[in-house]
Amino acid sequence: MHQDSTNTTGTDAITEVCRLTKRFNSLTALDSLSFKVCRGDILGLLGPNGAGKTTAIHCMLGLVTPTSGSIRIMGLDVARHRRNILARVNFSSAYTALPSNLTVRENLIVFARLYGLKSARDRIDTLLELFEIEETNDRLTGSLSSGQLTRLNLCKAFLNDPEILFLDEPTASLDPDIAAKVRERLQELQRQRGLTMIYTSHNMQEVEQMCDRVIFLATGRIVMQGSPAEIIKQSQSRSLEDLFIAIARNGHLYQTVDNHEDEPCGSE
Amino acid sequence: MWLRISAIVMRFFFLHRRSVARVMEIFFWPVMNLLVWGFVTSYLKELAVPKTVLFLIGAVILWDVLYRSQQGITLAITEEFWVKNIINIFISPISIGEFLAAICVVGLIKSVVTTIVLGFLAFFFYSFNLLSAGPGLVLFLGNLLLFGWAVGLFTMALIFRYGRAAEALIWGVPFLIQPISAVFYPVSVLPAWLQKIAYLLPSTYVFEGMRQVLATGVVDVSILGISFGLNLVYLFLGSLYFSWMLCKVREMGYLSRLHLE
Numbered sequence: 001m002h003q004d005s006t007n008t009t010g011t012d013a014i015t016e017v018c019r020l021t022k023r024f025n026s027l028t029a030l031d032s033l034s035f036k037v038c039r040g041d042i043l044g045l046l047g048p049n050g051a052g053k054t055t056a057i058h059c060m061l062g063l064v065t066p067t068s069g070s071i072r073i074m075g076l077d078v079a080r081h082r083r084n085i086l087a088r089v090n091f092s093s094a095y096t097a098l099p100s101n102l103t104v105r106e107n108l109i110v111f112a113r114l115y116g117l118k119s120a121r122d123r124i125d126t127l128l129e130l131f132e133i134e135e136t137n138d139r140l141t142g143s144l145s146s147g148q149l150t151r152l153n154l155c156k157a158f159l160n161d162p163e164i165l166f167l168d169e170p171t172a173s174l175d176p177d178i179a180a181k182v183r184e185r186l187q188e189l190q191r192q193r194g195l196t197m198i199y200t201s202h203n204m205q206e207v208e209q210m211c212d213r214v215i216f217l218a219t220g221r222i223v224m225q226g227s228p229a230e231i232i233k234q235s236q237s238r239s240l241e242d243l244f245i246a247i248a249r250n251g252h253l254y255q256t257v258d259n260h261e262d263e264p265c266g267s268e
Numbered sequence: 269m270w271l272r273i274s275a276i277v278m279r280f281f282f283l284h285r286r287s288v289a290r291v292m293e294i295f296f297w298p299v300m301n302l303l304v305w306g307f308v309t310s311y312l313k314e315l316a317v318p319k320t321v322l323f324l325i326g327a328v329i330l331w332d333v334l335y336r337s338q339q340g341i342t343l344a345i346t347e348e349f350w351v352k353n354i355i356n357i358f359i360s361p362i363s364i365g366e367f368l369a370a371i372c373v374v375g376l377i378k379s380v381v382t383t384i385v386l387g388f389l390a391f392f393f394y395s396f397n398l399l400s401a402g403p404g405l406v407l408f409l410g411n412l413l414l415f416g417w418a419v420g421l422f423t424m425a426l427i428f429r430y431g432r433a434a435e436a437l438i439w440g441v442p443f444l445i446q447p448i449s450a451v452f453y454p455v456s457v458l459p460a461w462l463q464k465i466a467y468l469l470p471s472t473y474v475f476e477g478m479r480q481v482l483a484t485g486v487v488d489v490s491i492l493g494i495s496f497g498l499n500l501v502y503l504f505l506g507s508l509y510f511s512w513m514l515c516k517v518r519e520m521g522y523l524s525r526l527h528l529e
């Protein structure tokens with residue numbers, strides 16, 4: 001559908017974050033973060049609680065204004081073209097909800113319209129089926145289990161057939177069976193549509209399975225990045241989980257990856 | 269654009285279609301208010317006080333237009349916070365202008381419905397004819413509606429900034445305005461310094477105008493013009509303040525944290 005997107009810059013980087021810094025008063029949540037994401041990649045943002053993962057995603061979505069640095073998504077500057085970008089991406093999080101006093105379908109109708117879909121009946125049916133919650137169609141959103149809610153959030157996130165999907169702990173409240181199914185669906189969609197995903201998770205097995213690349217954050221800095229296999233090997237850990245724990249406990253021992261030299265950021 | 273605006277309006281339609289409590293809110297309080305004041309008025313009439321007591325009924329009805337209009341839009345925003353939906357809306361491609369337009373429409377619908385109901389009740393119970401103001405009535409109602417939106421913009425901005433702590437303002441702010449707007453009595457009973465402030469509020473002109481119509485049957489278009497002018501100023505300032513607050517809120521990251529509070 002959006003194979004013809006021409007807005008991407010010369011490289012196939014669909015997201016470029018450049019020296020992104022966010023301070024909340026004296027607290028530095030993000031400290032000169034730079035990275036790129038290629039079209040079709042699944043990027044995992046990892047790191048201990050408070051590392052800055054959610055803040056980074058919210059900056060990319062324009063919910064939080066960076067203190068300094070720039071973010072380009074599909075070649076467009078987030079600060080200036082937020083709405084153009086928002087029409088082509090979507091977000092789902094375990095920490096947001098859809099109005100509990102509307103039915104599942106009503107909620108999806110409202111959001112379909114917000115994304116410019118006038119009659120979205122078929123699309124909604126397809127998505128509900130895809131995430132296996134078609135039986136909740138007429139139920140009040142507030143009456144769903146947290147796993148069903150998570151999947152409803154994902155349905156909402158796919159309404160506009162996004163090019164980039166931001167996910168903040170999308171599988172946090174799913175049982176292992178459903179979590180596995182959701183991962184399969186996401187991977188299918190990624191393969192079929194060349195969907196790019198940027199997501200956070202505390203489930204390291206999931207990350208190993210899903211992500212082409214991961215970025216480890218600790219106190220707002222990148223401490224390690226690469227493919228899961230690469231960084232496990234590099235750090236001589238047994239698993240991503242071991243590495244995570246090592247970084248969480250001794251983050252200061254890991255040298256901050258500074259990729260500024262080899263990747264000059266476009267002047268903004 | 270219309271699609272996005274209609275989306276938000278629909279969202280409130282879906283909500284009210286099912287919620288008895290919310291529909292009651294449009295009818296119950298206004299009707300109760302009208303009944304109490306209506307009977308006070310009937311009683312005063314028996315005491316052979318001049319017919320000017322009819323002002324009270326007019327005041328109750330018109331006050332509710334302002335009140336519902338302000339409530340309509342502030343509650344709409346607060347609702348999104350309550351249900352943790354605000355982030356979903358802010359990451360959709362709706363512009364803040366479209367969102368405000370949509371909730372103003374919601375406010376408008378609520379006000380219109382309430383006014384019609386009260387108008388009928390007042391006519392049947394107290395033979396008070398709201399339509400006696402003629403086409404000028406639209407000017408009265410319109411100005412109150414606009415001022416309700418302007419006040420709503422300020423209240424919403426504060427709710428964005430201060431979250432839960434500011435929620436009392438939703439109901440508080442209108443009652444700050446009420447005594448100064450000379451709703452139930454003429455401006456002349458206010459102390460001189462307060463009169464000056466009263467004339468800074470668009471609502472004051474409307475209530476003064478209403479008393480004039482009821483007493484003389486003449487609509488003074490010029491004071492309604494002043495009211496309209498002031499409204500434009502307040503709406504402009506309100507939008508400015510709201511946009512500025514939204515910038516601040518994005519800087520402080522409150523959009524992502526409000527739902528946690």
Ligand SMILES: Nc1ncnc2c1ncn2[C@@H]1O[C@H](COP(=O)(O)OP(=O)(O)OP(=O)(O)O)[C@@H](O)[C@H]1O
Pocket residue numbers: 024027028029047048049050051052053054055056520521522525
């Ligand atoms: N609006 C805000 N005001 C003040 N501090 C904030 C705000 N938002 C985030 N922070 C702080 O910034 C840091 C990063 O928070 P963030 O939510 O991004 O972490 P996270 O990596 O998503 O953690 P978790 O794994 O717990 O979700 C934390 O120390 C947090 O307290």
Ligand SMILES: [Mg+2]
Pocket residue numbers: 053054055168
């Ligand atoms: Mg987080």
